[in-house]
Amino acid sequence: MVSGSNGTTSFMTDFLQKCGGYSVVDGGFATELERHGADLNDPLWSAKCLVSSPHLVRKVHLDYLDAGANIIITASYQATIQGFEAKGFSTEEAEALLRRSVEIACEAREIYYDRCMKDSCDFTGSGRISSHPVLVAASVGSYGAYLADGSEYSGDYGDAVSLETLKEFHRRRVLILANSGADLIAFETIPNKLEAKAYAELLEEEGITIPAWFSFNSKDGINVVSGDSILECASIADSCEQVVAVGINCTAPRFIHGLILSVRKVTSKPVIIYPNSGETYNAELKKWVESTGVRDEDFVSYIGKWRDAGASLFGGCCRTTPNTIKAISRVLSNKSLPSANLNIQM
Ligand SMILES: C[S+](C)CC[C@H](N)C(=O)O
Numbered sequence: 001m002v003s004g005s006n007g008t009t010s011f012m013t014d015f016l017q018k019c020g021g022y023s024v025v026d027g028g029f030a031t032e033l034e035r036h037g038a039d040l041n042d043p044l045w046s047a048k049c050l051v052s053s054p055h056l057v058r059k060v061h062l063d064y065l066d067a068g069a070n071i072i073i074t075a076s077y078q079a080t081i082q083g084f085e086a087k088g089f090s091t092e093e094a095e096a097l098l099r100r101s102v103e104i105a106c107e108a109r110e111i112y113y114d115r116c117m118k119d120s121c122d123f124t125g126s127g128r129i130s131s132h133p134v135l136v137a138a139s140v141g142s143y144g145a146y147l148a149d150g151s152e153y154s155g156d157y158g159d160a161v162s163l164e165t166l167k168e169f170h171r172r173r174v175l176i177l178a179n180s181g182a183d184l185i186a187f188e189t190i191p192n193k194l195e196a197k198a199y200a201e202l203l204e205e206e207g208i209t210i211p212a213w214f215s216f217n218s219k220d221g222i223n224v225v226s227g228d229s230i231l232e233c234a235s236i237a238d239s240c241e242q243v244v245a246v247g248i249n250c251t252a253p254r255f256i257h258g259l260i261l262s263v264r265k266v267t268s269k270p271v272i273i274y275p276n277s278g279e280t281y282n283a284e285l286k287k288w289v290e291s292t293g294v295r296d297e298d299f300v301s302y303i304g305k306w307r308d309a310g311a312s313l314f315g316g317c318c319r320t321t322p323n324t325i326k327a328i329s330r331v332l333s334n335k336s337l338p339s340a341n342l343n344i345q346m
């Protein structure tokens with residue numbers, strides 16, 4: 001894997017080039033586990049399946065690869081040492097589960113590559129598919145995700161939580177994921193500036209050499225969910241040497257266009273977007289309020305606009321499915337179409 005600033009700088013641009021200019025990220029992971037029957041009403045949320053149903057975790061990764069994803073995000077969003085310990089696991093077991101999240105994603109990628117090899121897809125000498133290279137991104141969800149009360153949608157941790165609290169909370173987990181065999185770290189659903197700063201300082205203090213992306217969430221299209229300025233948050237990401245992409249996830253599609261324009265004002269790093277379906281989450285019930293989201297067709301019809309605004313990595317977050325990703329993949333590979341005609345047939 002890359003190390004040193006030069007390698008890190010070109011990591012994502014090289015990858016995008018290999019993918020043909022744009023890259024497809026996977027879709028909602030936890031919500032896809034739920035669609036397959038997993039009960040995530042648990043403080044560990046999706047990380048519960050690392051213990052109870054690793055085969056389902058692998059299947060969901062594979063479904064997204066089959067749908068055309070170039071980047072799969074591990075099941076570690078809500079996997080924390082503190083969260084596992086609260087469930088009675090030892091520190092060693094908790095750390096092993098974090099590593100396991102990456103192993104499962106890597107296994108899915110191997111199965112996918114083997115299958116493609118058998119189907120004689122276009123393989124390069126290096127054993128990678130030229131038109132469909134795949135990265136494994138180790139998810140790091142926020143401190144608010146660990147709290148399991150939906151606070152990644154408020155970003156309000158109270159005055160007792162300082163920069164140091166957040167750095168100490170994430171330190172060991174980030175170190176383990178950075179040395180787990182993942183290609184990069186996905187710091188996702190970042191709800192406030194303090195947590196972005198904590199991640200940036202951690203990466204630097206620990207001399208972490210694998211690349212990372214920083215992805216924020218918003219509920220008004222102007223600021224991140226805490227009310228902190230997206231410009232300030234994205235600037236923190238821009239200043240961090242290890243960060244190879246900056247963007248927005250788990251945010252309603254209608255806010256994405258304006259947010260891409262804002263992010264682009266403060267960084268020339270590749271912009272990643274993976275919106276949710278636009279539905280609302282009830283953190284108490286751990287359930288989604290249905291019928292308020294956009295249909296896959298509508299979601300994907302925005303892709304041309306988001307691409308024109310300057311994004312280059314596209315996927316989905318909560319309540320999007322392999323169908324959404326299939327449609328995104330199809331739209332992006334149809335390069336001959338002008339943006340206004342980037343329509344899809346589902
Ligand atoms: C992105 S939200 C839907 C994640 C779930 C939350 N941390 C919870 O445990 O309820």
Ligand SMILES: N[C@@H](CCS)C(=O)O
Binds near residue numbers: 028029046
């Ligand atoms: N990668 C996580 C993000 C939740 S906001 C998931 O898709 O479950």
Ligand SMILES: [Zn+2]
Binds near residue numbers: 249
């Ligand atoms: Zn989400």
